[in-house]
Amino acid sequence: MAVLFRPTRVARAALYPRLPNLANADWRFKSPADDDYQCIAWAACRVDRHMWPHSDYTWFPGLPLVSIPEEAPVDFFIQGFATLGYEPCESRDFQFGYQKVAIYANDIGVTHMARQHFLGRGWVSKLGTAEDILHRRLEDVEGSMSPLALQYGRMAQILKRSWWSACLSPCLFRCFRHALKFLLCRVAWRALEIKWKIVR
Amino acid sequence: MITYSQPEVAEVVASKDEWFVLPPLPAKPVCTTACEAEVKEWFTKDQINNYLRDLAWYMSHHPAPVAANLPTLADRFREQAEKWQNETQHLSSPIQKAAHPSYQAVLGMAAENKQEIIRLLIRDLQQNRRMWFWALSYLTQDNPIKPADAGKIDKMIDAWTTWGKDKGIA
Numbered sequence: 545m546a547v548l549f550r551p552t553r554v555a556r557a558a559l560y561p562r563l564p565n566l567a568n569a570d571w572r573f574k575s576p577a578d579d580d581y582q583c584i585a586w587a588a589c590r591v592d593r594h595m596w597p598h599s600d601y602t603w604f605p606g607l608p609l610v611s612i613p614e615e616a617p618v619d620f621f622i623q624g625f626a627t628l629g630y631e632p633c634e635s636r637d638f639q640f641g642y643q644k645v646a647i648y649a650n651d652i653g654v655t656h657m658a659r660q661h662f663l664g665r666g667w668v669s670k671l672g673t674a675e676d677i678l679h680r681r682l683e684d685v686e687g688s689m690s691p692l693a694l695q696y697g698r699m700a701q702i703l704k705r706s707w708w709s710a711c712l713s714p715c716l717f718r719c720f721r722h723a724l725k726f727l728l729c730r731v732a733w734r735a736l737e738i739k740w741k742i743v744r
Numbered sequence: 745m746i747t748y749s750q751p752e753v754a755e756v757v758a759s760k761d762e763w764f765v766l767p768p769l770p771a772k773p774v775c776t777t778a779c780e781a782e783v784k785e786w787f788t789k790d791q792i793n794n795y796l797r798d799l800a801w802y803m804s805h806h807p808a809p810v811a812a813n814l815p816t817l818a819d820r821f822r823e824q825a826e827k828w829q830n831e832t833q834h835l836s837s838p839i840q841k842a843a844h845p846s847y848q849a850v851l852g853m854a855a856e857n858k859q860e861i862i863r864l865l866i867r868d869l870q871q872n873r874r875m876w877f878w879a880l881s882y883l884t885q886d887n888p889i890k891p892a893d894a895g896k897i898d899k900m901i902d903a904w905t906t907w908g909k910d911k912g913i914a
Binding site for chain 2: 546558559562563577579580582583584585592593594595596598599600601602603612613614615616652653654655656657670671672673674691694
C-alpha cells in the first residue's frame with residue numbers, strides 16, 4: 545500500500561494541465577493519492593486492486609479480455625458491471641434509491657469511470673493512481689477525444705443499480721468502510737496542510 | 745606507398761564531412777587510387793600523424809570529457825520513467841499509459857541492452873511502484889503473475905521480483 549499525502553496546491557498544479565475543465569469547476573479532494581486501485585476498481589467499490597479487461601488485471605470472471613494495444617470497448621464494461629447489478633440508463637441526474645456510475649471513453653475506448661455520490665452531491669472520480677476527487681458535474685473531467693491528449697474523452701454511458709442490488713453485494717459495506725477511511729485521511733491531511741503552511 | 749581499395753576510399757569520402765577540416769592541399773600525397781585526386785585533397789601521412797599526435801595530447805589532458813557527460817542508460821531510463829509517471833499518473837487505462845512516448849522510449853532502450861532494462865524495470869517496480877508490468881511481459885515474453893493475484897499491485901511486484909531473482913537479474 546502506498547498512500548501519498550501531497551499538498552493540495554501541488555496536487556492541483558499537477559492535475560490542471562491534464563484535466564483543464566477542473567480549473568473552472570467546483571471540486572475537492574476526497575482522499576490522498578493511492579496506487580493500490582484506480583477508477584474502474586473504485587467504481588466497482590474495490591480499493592485493493594486494479595481492474596481492466598486484461599490478463600494482468602482483475603476482471604469479472606467469464607467475460608472477454610483485451611490485449612494491451614487493443615482498444616477496450618464500452619460494451620465490455622457494461623457487461624462487466626452488469627454482474628454487479630448495473631444496467632444502462634439515460635439520465636445522469638440523481639435518483640433516490642439508485643446508485644449510478646459513468647463510463648468515459650475516447651477514440652480508442654474506455655478511459656475512466658466515475659461513481660455518483662451516495663447522496664447525489666456530485667461524482668467521485670479516482671484519478672488513476674492519484675487522488676480521489678468529488679466533482680459537481682460529469683463534464684468537469686471530460687477532455688479531448690484524441691488518445692494522444694492523455695485525457696478522458698467524453699462521458700459515453702451511464703449505468704445504474706438500485707440500492708437493494710448494492711445491498712446484496714459486499715460493495716455497500718466496502719463503500720461505507722472506505723468512506724470512514726477517507727474521512728480519517730482528510731482529517732490527517734488537514735493537519736498536514738496546517739503543518740505545511742506553518743513550515744512555509 | 746599505401747594503396748586504398750575502392751570501397752575504402754568511398755567510405756572515407758562519404759564520411760568526409762564528419763571529420764575535422766584539414767588545411768589546404770597537401771604538398772606530398774601518399775595515396776594512389778582511382779580516386780586519387782579527391783583523396784589527395786585531404787589526406788597526407790604527415791597530417792594524419794599530426795592529428796593523431798594532437799588527439800593523443802588532447803585526450804591525455806582531457807580525460808574522457810565527452811563520455812563523462814553522456815547520460816547512461818540508467819539516467820535516461822530514470823528521466824523517461826519520471827516523465828511517464830508525471831504525465832500519466834491521472835490515467836487508469838493501461839492502453840493510454842503504454843502508448844505514452846516515454847513508455848515507448850523505455851521499450852526502445854531495450855534494443856541497446858535488454859537485460860539491463862529488465863533489471864532497471866524490476867528495480868523501479870520495487871522502489872517506486874511504477875507499473876511496468878506490460879513492458880516486462882513484453883520484453884521477457886513471460887508472466888509470473890498468478891491469475892488470483894492479477895491487479896493486486898503488491899503481489900504483482902513480489903511476483904516480478906521473485907522472477908528476477910530466479911533468473912539472476914534482480
